[in-house]
Amino acid sequence: MKGYNVDSDHVIAELVGMGFDFSDITEAVKSVGASLDDAVEFILNGSRRTNSSASSSSACLNVSNKVLGKRTTSSTESFGKMRQQSITEHLMSASRAKRSKVTIESHASASKSNIMPRYVEEPEVSLPLTMDPSLNISPAMTILPSYCKDKEELRSYWEHKVNSLLGKHFGYSSLKNFQKEALEAWLSHQDCLILAATGSGKSLCFQIPALLTGKVVVVVSPLISLMHDQCLKLAKHGISACFLGSGQIDKSVEQKAISGVYNIIYVCPETILRLIKPLQSLAEGRGIALFAIDEVHCVSKWGHDFRPDYRRLCVLRENFGRDSLKFLKFDIPLMALTATATVRVREDILKSLCMLKETKIVITSFFRPNLCFSVKHSRTSSLSSYDKDFRELIEVYTTGKKSAKTYNLTPQVLEHSTENSSCSSDGSMTEVDGTCENEVHDIDDDVLPENDGVGLQLENSLNSLNEKKSSVQYLEDECDLFHDADDLDVSCGEFYGQPHIKHFDNCGSPETHNMLNKPKERPALEKGDLGEGPTIIYVPTRKETLSIAKFLSSYGVKAAAYNAKLPKSHLRQVHKDFHEDALQVVVATIAFGMGIDKSNVRRIIHYGWPQSLEAYYQEAGRAGRDGNLADCVLYANMSRIPTLLPSQRSEEQTKQSYKMLSDCFRYGMHTSSCRAKMLVEYFGEEFSQEKCLLCDVCINGPPEMQNLIAEVTILLQTIAAHYGQRGSMDFSYDDGVVPAFTHKRFTEKPNLRNFVSRIREQDHKFAASDFIWWRGLLRILEYRGFIMEGDEMNHVQIKFPELTESGLQLLRSALEQPFYVYPEADMLLSMRSRKSFSSFAEWGKGWADPEIRRQRLESKQTKRNCKKRKPRKRKPNLTTVRGRLAAKLSKKN
Numbered sequence: 001m002k003g004y005n006v007d008s009d010h011v012i013a014e015l016v017g018m019g020f021d022f023s024d025i026t027e028a029v030k031s032v033g034a035s036l037d038d039a040v041e042f043i044l045n046g047s048r049r050t051n052s053s054a055s056s057s058s059a060c061l062n063v064s065n066k067v068l069g070k071r072t073t074s075s076t077e078s079f080g081k082m083r084q085q086s087i088t089e090h091l092m093s094a095s096r097a098k099r100s101k102v103t104i105e106s107h108a109s110a111s112k113s114n115i116m117p118r119y120v121e122e123p124e125v126s127l128p129l130t131m132d133p134s135l136n137i138s139p140a141m142t143i144l145p146s147y148c149k150d151k152e153e154l155r156s157y158w159e160h161k162v163n164s165l166l167g168k169h170f171g172y173s174s175l176k177n178f179q180k181e182a183l184e185a186w187l188s189h190q191d192c193l194i195l196a197a198t199g200s201g202k203s204l205c206f207q208i209p210a211l212l213t214g215k216v217v218v219v220v221s222p223l224i225s226l227m228h229d230q231c232l233k234l235a236k237h238g239i240s241a242c243f244l245g246s247g248q249i250d251k252s253v254e255q256k257a258i259s260g261v262y263n264i265i266y267v268c269p270e271t272i273l274r275l276i277k278p279l280q281s282l283a284e285g286r287g288i289a290l291f292a293i294d295e296v297h298c299v300s301k302w303g304h305d306f307r308p309d310y311r312r313l314c315v316l317r318e319n320f321g322r323d324s325l326k327f328l329k330f331d332i333p334l335m336a337l338t339a340t341a342t343v344r345v346r347e348d349i350l351k352s353l354c355m356l357k358e359t360k361i362v363i364t365s366f367f368r369p370n371l372c373f374s375v376k377h378s379r380t381s382s383l384s385s386y387d388k389d390f391r392e393l394i395e396v397y398t399t400g401k402k403s404a405k406t407y408n409l410t411p412q413v414l415e416h417s418t419e420n421s422s423c424s425s426d427g428s429m430t431e432v433d434g435t436c437e438n439e440v441h442d443i444d445d446d447v448l449p450e451n452d453g454v455g456l457q458l459e460n461s462l463n464s465l466n467e468k469k470s471s472v473q474y475l476e477d478e479c480d481l482f483h484d485a486d487d488l489d490v491s492c493g494e495f496y497g498q499p500h501i502k503h504f505d506n507c508g509s510p511e512t513h514n515m516l517n518k519p520k521e522r523p524a525l526e527k528g529d530l531g532e533g534p535t536i537i538y539v540p541t542r543k544e545t546l547s548i549a550k551f552l553s554s555y556g557v558k559a560a561a562y563n564a565k566l567p568k569s570h571l572r573q574v575h576k577d578f579h580e581d582a583l584q585v586v587v588a589t590i591a592f593g594m595g596i597d598k599s600n601v602r603r604i605i606h607y608g609w610p611q612s613l614e615a616y617y618q619e620a621g622r623a624g625r626d627g628n629l630a631d632c633v634l635y636a637n638m639s640r641i642p643t644l645l646p647s648q649r650s651e652e653q654t655k656q657s658y659k660m661l662s663d664c665f666r667y668g669m670h671t672s673s674c675r676a677k678m679l680v681e682y683f684g685e686e687f688s689q690e691k692c693l694l695c696d697v698c699i700n701g702p703p704e705m706q707n708l709i710a711e712v713t714i715l716l717q718t719i720a721a722h723y724g725q726r727g728s729m730d731f732s733y734d735d736g737v738v739p740a741f742t743h744k745r746f747t748e749k750p751n752l753r754n755f756v757s758r759i760r761e762q763d764h765k766f767a768a769s770d771f772i773w774w775r776g777l778l779r780i781l782e783y784r785g786f787i788m789e790g791d792e793m794n795h796v797q798i799k800f801p802e803l804t805e806s807g808l809q810l811l812r813s814a815l816e817q818p819f820y821v822y823p824e825a826d827m828l829l830s831m832r833s834r835k836s837f838s839s840f841a842e843w844g845k846g847w848a849d850p851e852i853r854r855q856r857l858e859s860k861q862t863k864r865n866c867k868k869r870k871p872r873k874r875k876p877n878l879t880t881v882r883g884r885l886a887a888k889l890s891k892k893n
């Protein structure tokens with residue numbers, strides 16, 4: 001297979017997945033090159049295997065789907081051939097031989113190097129303990145050859161074995177440390193929870209046991225597309241696998257899985273619950289080496305991607321232990337894996353899965369040293385924001401390029417959908433509502449006669465549209481809630497391992513992988529040109545996927561939209577083109593989900609607030625898997641507090657979701673700590689170095705500190721006075737400054753807005769102060785423990801502030817000590833448009849002068865009047881039904 005490139009590998013794997021004979025495939029690829037369609041055409045029409053039912057290249061995807069789900073008779077022949085060559089067959093035959101007699105052959109007298117026992121492990125068969133008990137070797141180690149005299153020897157024995165499998169199947173030279181630790185736990189029959197960064201290689205931890213033992217590994221995974229991709233990769237590495245989703249299962253695949261045909265069975269949580277009994281017979285027959293629960297954060301209600309069925313997976317511990325299956329010598333180990341779990345989520349995982357007390361926890365650093373994090377302010381709402389925010393990106397992909405050819409993926413869909421979205425949301429979660437409202441007003445209200453029958457009808461329908469658009473159902477429809485677009489037509493499929501070729505997927509060479517393993521030296525990571533690798537832009541709403549993709553395409557960028565509502569054929573095409581580097585930018589909702597493992601993604605842009613830092617870090621983690629520099633930019637509207645995406649949640653979950661959103665908001669607002677540090681510390685890791693040296697804060701440095709004693713004092717005083725805390729203290733202040741709280745606005749619990757207007761009224765120095773500036777200050781006071789939330793409701797940031805005991809104490813000493821802070825992002829934003837608050841002096845002085853005050857008030861009034869001017873009549877849009885109707889009505893009048 002020398003000379004085959006990544007593209008041909010991909011095509012070969014696809015064809016293997018379709019069930020074609022390997023020799024036919026190689027011949028086809030040799031003849032027509034790395035084109036899937038052409039190769040299918042060649043095999044189907046141009047060579048031995050002519051099949052009239054699938055003769056056109058357009059049938060290619062159908063063929064694929066059919067074969068994934070139900071194999072046609074014509075493919076059985078080649079498939080049988082492949083099975084002969086598959087590793088499964090080898091292990092199966094070995095296994096059969098093994099079961100008839102003693103499992104491990106002793107080779108005490110032979111040299112280790114040339115004697116490898118044919119079978120490494122058979123936990124059910126206990127062996128005489130020939131080792132010194134003082135070695136403290138766990139029972140599982142005893143299943144290893146008895147010529148290994150000590151722990152070190154045992155370790156090097158299995159490392160040697162694993163490394164040869166690694167080289168043979170994957171082309172890697174060694175395991176990473178965390179992978180070794182995980183395998184050691186499994187060898188010792190321990191349950192294991194693995195927390196390792198995105199793209200670090202967690203899958204190998206559960207794939208290797210299948211190769212080592214010849215038993216089956218059962219992997220629980222949340223998404224069909226993820227299972228499909230992993231099976232495809234395994235097939236390329238010579239390992240047979242199948243996936244069983246929860247839809248219409250092809251029973252024959254399921255039966256084969258249960259009879260032990262595949263090395264690895266991927267199964268969704270719903271299905272595994274149905275398969276407990278059959279899996280118990282599999283455990284008794286071929287044997288189950290391990291249950292792996294991938295993306296295990298889905299177990300936790302405290303995580304970002306909760307899947308209720310994951311919580312029922314404690315059945316695995318209940319039904320696959322020695323207590324329930326007498327033929328087992330040891331409980332079948334559980335291995336749980338995730339890249340994003342906070343300490344609380346970890347505890348929840350261990351408890352919900354009933355993992356054993358001695359569960360080994362393997363944690364690698366969450367730090368990805370080649371990712372450059374930054375946060376930028378953007379309204380993310382209109383073409384003008386796109387223009388500003390994506391100019392650089394457009395330059396990267398178009399400068400010096402000859403043609404500005406538009407990438408034309410389902411243009412009709414794009415055209416149609418963007419036509420109605422001229423006023424798209426501003427990208428933050430709040431703007432889902434905003435969009436709807438704007439949209440309803442795209443017809444001029446003032447063109448409609450008030451009591452005209454048609455007008456009334458139109459108005460009614462607009463109202464009902466309005467109502468519909470503010471319903472949770474409609475809003476849910478605007479956003480994708482799952483990390484999956486269900487772009488496959490099948491719910492199960494099988495993949496047979498092909499004879500091994502040296503593959504490194506589209507993920508680079510082993511050397512580049514090792515770079516992830518072993519971070520580059522810090523000084524070498526100087527920020528510069530990132531190159532042209534692809535970009536993923538994550539947006540909150542489906543509509544924005546279309547409008548941004550259309551915008552970028554109009555500048556000649558090869559961009560495509562991806563969201564769960566687009567046609568499946570389009571989604572598949574996007575996946576394919578993205579993996580083959582035919583696309584420069586994918587603009588997606590979170591449906592472009594978990595498990596995207598492409599090495600050269602150079603930029604992940606979040607355009608609008610994510611819902612949690614877990615989700616953010618997981619999505620950002622898709623960048624730079626080749627170890628080279630990559631950018632992770634968050635564009636968010638700093639002037640708005642994000643809101644939760646609509647979803648069905650219990651009260652408890654709502655609270656948790658608010659907490660996560662709030663943490664995410666703080667991450668964006670923070671201006672003085674290294675971003676990577678903030679992120680890894682969020683996951684409970686102590687950051688080993690001071691800074692990442694690559695994020696916007698490390699590069700630009702924090703903003704200048706300001707002494708805000710005057711502002712802090714008046715804010716605390718205003719709040720304290722409302723709650724009658726003044727009497728209980730002996731702080732002294734200028735009575736003129738403290739507000740008199742007799743105003744009727746204050747009879748109810750006041751929110752920050754009320755306090756700010758009070759401050760503005762009371763002190764001319766602050767009369768023109770921005771609300772968002774005070775909001776930033778309030779947040780700082782909350783971090784420092786001086787303020788707390790005064791109501792029971794859930795908020796992203798404190799809404800009804802009250803003073804804590806420390807707040808009261810601070811107030812007592814406030815006037816004596818300076819209060820230095822780094823202004824938060826919203827404060828900086830407000831200061832950019834106005835004078836800084838601490839330098840209110842100038843403004844303040846101005847307000848003190850009655851003449852200046854009069855002039856300012858007058859100009860304010862004039863501005864207001866200008867705003868109130870009757871809106872200009874817009875020309876009705878004659879391309880829409882409503883527009884034509886409005887035009888007709890206005891003519892009548």
Ligand SMILES: Nc1ncnc2c1ncn2[C@@H]1O[C@H](COP(=O)(O)OP(=O)(O)OP(=O)(O)O)[C@@H](O)[C@H]1O
Nearest residue numbers: 172174175176198199200201202203204339507513
């Ligand atoms: N020991 C190793 N040496 C070199 N490369 C490796 C090693 N182990 C895994 N890899 C490679 O690392 C890449 C990422 O692997 P994998 O998909 O298992 O990551 P992951 O940790 O599961 O990521 P995610 O969190 O996105 O699911 C793969 O392309 C894989 O082949």
Ligand SMILES: [Mg+2]
Nearest residue numbers: 202203294595
């Ligand atoms: Mg993974």
